[in-house]
Amino acid sequence: MTPKKITINDVADHAGVSVTTVSLVVSGKGRISPQTAARVQQAIQALGYVPNRQAVTLRGGRSGVIGLIVRDVCDPFYAEVTAGLSEVLEAQARVLFLTQSGREGLGSLRAAESLLKQGVDGIVLAGNLLHGPDVRQRAAAAGVPLVCAARANALEGMDLVRPDNQLAARLATGHLVAEGHKQIAYIGGAGHSLTRAERLGGFCATLLQYGLPFRPEWMVESGVHRHGMAAKVEALLRRYPQITALVCHDAAVTLGAYFGVLNAGRNVGGQALEGLYSPQVALAGFGEDADDALAELPLTRVSAAGREVGRSAAERLLQRIDNPDATPQQWVVAPVLIARAPG
Amino acid sequence: MTPKKITINDVADHAGVSVTTVSLVVSGKGRISPQTAARVQQAIQALGYVPNRQAVTLRGGRSGVIGLIVRDVCDPFYAEVTAGLSEVLEAQARVLFLTQSGREGLGSLRAAESLLKQGVDGIVLAGNLLHGPDVRQRAAAAGVPLVCAARANALEGMDLVRPDNQLAARLATGHLVAEGHKQIAYIGGAGHSLTRAERLGGFCATLLQYGLPFRPEWMVESGVHRHGMAAKVEALLRRYPQITALVCHDAAVTLGAYFGVLNAGRNVGGQALEGLYSPQVALAGFGEDADDALAELPLTRVSAAGREVGRSAAERLLQRIDNPDATPQQWVVAPVLIARAPG
DNA sequence: GTGAAAGCGCTAACAT
DNA sequence: ATGTTAGCGCTTTCAC
Numbered sequence: 248m249t250p251k252k253i254t255i256n257d258v259a260d261h262a263g264v265s266v267t268t269v270s271l272v273v274s275g276k277g278r279i280s281p282q283t284a285a286r287v288q289q290a291i292q293a294l295g296y297v298p299n300r301q302a303v304t305l306r307g308g309r310s311g312v313i314g315l316i317v318r319d320v321c322d323p324f325y326a327e328v329t330a331g332l333s334e335v336l337e338a339q340a341r342v343l344f345l346t347q348s349g350r351e352g353l354g355s356l357r358a359a360e361s362l363l364k365q366g367v368d369g370i371v372l373a374g375n376l377l378h379g380p381d382v383r384q385r386a387a388a389a390g391v392p393l394v395c396a397a398r399a400n401a402l403e404g405m406d407l408v409r410p411d412n413q414l415a416a417r418l419a420t421g422h423l424v425a426e427g428h429k430q431i432a433y434i435g436g437a438g439h440s441l442t443r444a445e446r447l448g449g450f451c452a453t454l455l456q457y458g459l460p461f462r463p464e465w466m467v468e469s470g471v472h473r474h475g476m477a478a479k480v481e482a483l484l485r486r487y488p489q490i491t492a493l494v495c496h497d498a499a500v501t502l503g504a505y506f507g508v509l510n511a512g513r514n515v516g517g518q519a520l521e522g523l524y525s526p527q528v529a530l531a532g533f534g535e536d537a538d539d540a541l542a543e544l545p546l547t548r549v550s551a552a553g554r555e556v557g558r559s560a561a562e563r564l565l566q567r568i569d570n571p572d573a574t575p576q577q578w579v580v581a582p583v584l585i586a587r588a589p590g
Numbered sequence: 591m592t593p594k595k596i597t598i599n600d601v602a603d604h605a606g607v608s609v610t611t612v613s614l615v616v617s618g619k620g621r622i623s624p625q626t627a628a629r630v631q632q633a634i635q636a637l638g639y640v641p642n643r644q645a646v647t648l649r650g651g652r653s654g655v656i657g658l659i660v661r662d663v664c665d666p667f668y669a670e671v672t673a674g675l676s677e678v679l680e681a682q683a684r685v686l687f688l689t690q691s692g693r694e695g696l697g698s699l700r701a702a703e704s705l706l707k708q709g710v711d712g713i714v715l716a717g718n719l720l721h722g723p724d725v726r727q728r729a730a731a732a733g734v735p736l737v738c739a740a741r742a743n744a745l746e747g748m749d750l751v752r753p754d755n756q757l758a759a760r761l762a763t764g765h766l767v768a769e770g771h772k773q774i775a776y777i778g779g780a781g782h783s784l785t786r787a788e789r790l791g792g793f794c795a796t797l798l799q800y801g802l803p804f805r806p807e808w809m810v811e812s813g814v815h816r817h818g819m820a821a822k823v824e825a826l827l828r829r830y831p832q833i834t835a836l837v838c839h840d841a842a843v844t845l846g847a848y849f850g851v852l853n854a855g856r857n858v859g860g861q862a863l864e865g866l867y868s869p870q871v872a873l874a875g876f877g878e879d880a881d882d883a884l885a886e887l888p889l890t891r892v893s894a895a896g897r898e899v900g901r902s903a904a905e906r907l908l909q910r911i912d913n914p915d916a917t918p919q920q921w922v923v924a925p926v927l928i929a930r931a932p933g
Numbered sequence: 934g935t936g937a938a939a940g941c942g943c944t945a946a947c948a949t
Numbered sequence: 950a951t952g953t954t955a956g957c958g959c960t961t962t963c964a965c
Contacts, residue, residue: 254942265952270944280950297707301644301653302942305957310644312708315688320676321669321878330663333690337701342708345658345688347676358680365643365655365685477886502845503886509852535664543820543846597958608936613960623934645958648941 253294262290273298304366311341313564314362316382318349318374323535324553328373328396331557339565341368348375356381363389369564370394376401392567396560398551399441400577406567408560408578410551412442415582416449419494419531419549422584424457428492428529432465434480434504435496443496446533450494465490469500476500480507484528492529498541501532505544515545550583596637605633616641647709654684656907657705659725660716661692666878667896671716671739674900682908684711691718699724706732712907713737719744735910739903741894742784743920749910751903751921753894755785758925759792762837762874762892765927767800771835771872775808777823777847778839786839789876793837808833812843819843823850827871835872841884844875848887858888893926 255273259266264283271277272287279287290296304310313336317325333343344367346358355378362370363385369392372382376395379402386393394406401407423431433450436443447466454461465487467479480503484490493508495501508515508528516527530546535553559578567573598616602609607626614620615630622630633639647653656679660668676686687710689701698721705713706728712735715725719738722745729736737749744750766774776793779786790809797804808830810822823846827833836851838844851858851871859870873889878896902921910916 252942255944256942266943267945267953268951271951274944276945278950283950299648299942300708301648302957303944305642305644305648305941305959306943306945307957308944320663320673321666323664323666326664326669329688330690333663333688337689337704340704342704343688345672345676345686346680347673361680361683361685364640475886499885502884506886541845542842543818543849595958598960599958609959610936610938610961611934614935617960619960621934626934642958645941646960648943648957649959649961650941651960 252299253296254299255296257294258287258290258296261294262286309368309568310366312344312365312367313341313561314344314346314359314365314367314370316346316348316355316358316362316370316372316375319347320345322374324398324551325373327535327553328557328560331554331559332371332396332561333557334554335558335561335565348378354378356385359385363391367391369568371396371560371564373560374398379405390571392564392571394560394564394567396556399445401441404575406563406575406577408556408563408580410553410556411579411581412445412551413449413452415533415549415551416446416494417453418582418584419533419547420450420453422547422586423492423494423529423531424453424459426492426529429459430487430489431459431461431492431494432467432483432487432490433494433496434467434483435469435476435500437470438468446494446496469496469503476503477506477510480504481510484508484511484513491527492531495530495532495546498532498534501530501534501541501544501546504530504532505546545587547587548585550585552580552583555580595642596639597642598639600637601630601633601639604637605630652711652911653709655687655708655710656684656904657687657689657702657708657710657713658716659689659691659698659701659705659713659718661718662690663688665717667741667894668716670878670896671900671903674897674902675714675739675904676900677897678901678904678908691721697721699728702728706734710734712911714739714903714907716903717741722748733914735907735914737903737907737910739899742788744784747918749906749918749920751899751906751923753896753899754922754924755788755894756792756795758876758892758894759789759837760796761925761927762876762890763793763796765890765929766835766837766872766874767796767802769835769872772802773830773832774802774804774835774837775810775826775830775833776837776839777810777826778812778819778843780813781811789837789839812839812846819846820849820853823847824853827851827854827856834870835874838873838875838889841875841877844873844877844884844887844889847873847875848889888930890930891928893928895923895926898923 255266255269258269269287271279272284320326320329336343344362348355348358355375359382370386371394373396376397383393383405396408451461469476493504495504513526513528532546533549536550559580598609598612601612612630614622615627663669663672679686687705691698691701698718702725713729714737716739719740726736726748739751794804812819836847838847848858856869856871858873875889876892879893902923
């Protein structure tokens with residue numbers, strides 16, 4: 248059934264050389280004569296030889312495997328991160344171990360444990376940075392490099408790749424301002440969210456920069472479950488009819504806001520109209536590219552570029568693998584503005 | 591830096607026995623005296639011994655690793671499948687290799703190749719069944735079990751886990767019928783989609799079962815990009831005002847349909863009103879649990895239960911690993927209806 | 934019941 | 950420039 252596994256010995260026999268020679272040819276290390284090298288290559292082709300990873304690793308080489316600890320692959324942002332990571336690693340002929348720490352998962356630390364047991368060359372911790380220090384300690388003890396990828400800022404002293412939430416908010420807000428809006432509210436996000444805090448920073452900074460008002464009452468929290476945003480937005484707009492634009496924290500909030508606008512008797516659109524009061528309310532929202540359910544809505548979106556975060560995390564980890572003693576760095580990935588024709 | 595790796599030899603020394611004994615105790619195989627076993631266990635605890643996977647695998651044991659080939663982890667359905675798979679495997683102290691075949695990935699076959707090189711115990715092919723036969727052949731040649739997990743039916747002769755699209759459509763349609771709707775249209779999906787075909791089967795069957803009309807003009811395709819569904823739905827409703835309910839193919843289509851209903855001067859709601867013409871139009875849609883952006887809409891959703899598909903695929907693969915010669919089976923996973931209070 | 938020893942496939946000294 | 954050989958950590962006959 249299973250075809251006889253062909254090993255380095257078979258190749259050596261077939262080429263009439265020793266295993267050392269074959270090994271040297273494969274790794275391109277020693278000085279081997281062109282003729283011999285050619286004969287060996289030919290034997291490799293003929294037999295379809297593929298080096299056995301476990302043997303290499305056992306002997307002390309690299310396993311070629313990277314471990315990923317992610318809270319929940321179903322979260323669109325982290326799904327993008329995972330995809331980006333996987334892309335880069337595949338291009339390097341490496342593979343990715345996936346473990347989940349959240350939901351039904353076994354927790355970051357246990358995940359790390361099981362990855363280390365498998366002999367990974369490096370670990371990416373995506374989200375769940377609460378247990379970051381524990382994981383770092385464990386990885387350090389095993390001499391395995393660790394890189395974090397998260398939605399918001401966190402620990403010092405660790406390699407971390409994250410989106411630029413502040414810039415994202417500046418882009419979104421700036422876009423609305425450029426369209427002529429002067430009364431802008433921020434909708435959604437849980438009060439304790441670090442991501443929200445960073446975005447609010449960019450939001451306020453942009454308003455200040457243009458001399459526009461920002462009022463605490465115009466920053467509406469959503470609970471974690473994001474229920475009833477439509478009602479909250481409707482109430483906001485009825486109370487402050489001068490508001491002409493909303494920055495929305497995520498896809499669910501955006502949709503809620505959309506209905507809130509309609510329920511308040513206003514329309515959703517882009518360009519701010521003349522005069523103080525406009526029946527139009529413009530929307531800008533954050534979200535991943537994969538959140539395409541909202542693609543048809545007339546709104547401007549800013550993506551946190553999760554895929555790019557994943558790619559960068561992979562790059563950084565590969566660097567760390569080659570150079571374990573490098574100083575930890577924070578990499579910030581620029582967001583992407585996807586403007587929508589007003590309408 | 592790196593703490594000395596402790597091996598089976600260290601344990602043997604510490605316990606004053608031979609490596610054979612330690613191995614036997616760990617695997618629980620040979621007949622070892624309780625005293626010796628206890629001493630060994632104690633040594634294992636004391637030293638924190640963890641068997642080296644590569645050594646075990648090299649020696650001929652199982653690697654404890656399962657490979658997953660998925661087209662795109664960012665697709666909500668396959669993200670759920672991945673999560674379900676990962677859950678089950680983690681519970682079994684196994685780990686999951688993730689490879690992507692689509693997008694920037696290297697194609698199913700190359701992914702399979704790289705998984706086999708890593709010595710996986712089994713492979714799950716999720717989606718992209720076009721290349722299923724190739725992958726199967728390759729896996730079979732390596733003596734590695736293969737299980738497919740896909741959104742729709744496909745090849746014969748392979749183990750396959752998939753959602754019950756037909757039942758899903760029956761649930762959605764039946765729900766609308768139970769609410770009193772008699773004129774129901776099906777919106778969205780690409781014409782060549784197998785999933786759509788299966789759902790349409792369930793849709794039509796349900797209508798027939800209740801003696802309700804089904805008309806080809808009431809089955810509106812969306813392109814692959816799902817643009818302009820709002821306009822299509824508006825046109826449909828204006829042309830056939832007797833329609834009171836829509837079954838929507840996915841989240842994006844549902845949202846488009848929602849606006850189509852509004853644009854047609856109708857409202858979205860649940861209960862069918864008296865009389866032939868109702869201003870209300872009810873919506874039922876398909877989607878994963880993770881598609882929660884639409885959670886606030888007053889509509890009934892049917893989930894394909896991707897997570898459960900993943901779990902089942904894992905179960906089946908574990909069976910195949912224990913019993914490689916079993917006959918291929920098709921497993922069908924029941925969908926989940928999430929009813930919404932009509933509003 | 935327990936131990937000695939032979940490899941699994943590979944790499945890296947150390948010869949030659 | 951190429952070959953010999955000693956392990957990496959483990960399981961598994963086969964002795965005792």
